[in-house]
Amino acid sequence: QVQLVESGGGSVQTGGSLRLSCGASTGTLGGYAMAWFRQFPGKERELVAAVSRNGLAMPYPFSVKGRFTISRDNVKNTAALQMNSLKPEDTAVYYCAARLGAASNYVSEYQYWGQGTQVTVTS
DSSP states (O other), X not given: OOEXXXXXXXXXXXXXXXXXXXXXXXXXXXXXXXXXXXXXXXXXXXXXXXXXXXXXXXXXXXTTTTTEEEEEETTTTEEEEEEOSOOGGGOEEEEEEEEESSOOSOGGGOOEEOOOEXXXXXX
């Protein structure tokens, strides 16, 4: 099992950048596919990015493609989400997630979740 802890959220102006980090307070992330999801008020969580155990990123959703990049460092036991060219519509709570097996687009297939970190993009 792993316990995930996110950091790096905050407030930024339109066009700015933020880098979210996800670490494990317990366990080792190397055996897990990792992903970032986000959740808007009153909405279901949606995939932002996912990466396989060996660092291969899945295709990004159109909403973030070309702006967001997921990465992982199995030596440092971390995963990250680099967010550039941020827009007000990116404002949401962002969650780090992990699952045994292959990377997936589906919320229900991730067994472990962080507590979430707020990202606010102001115009």
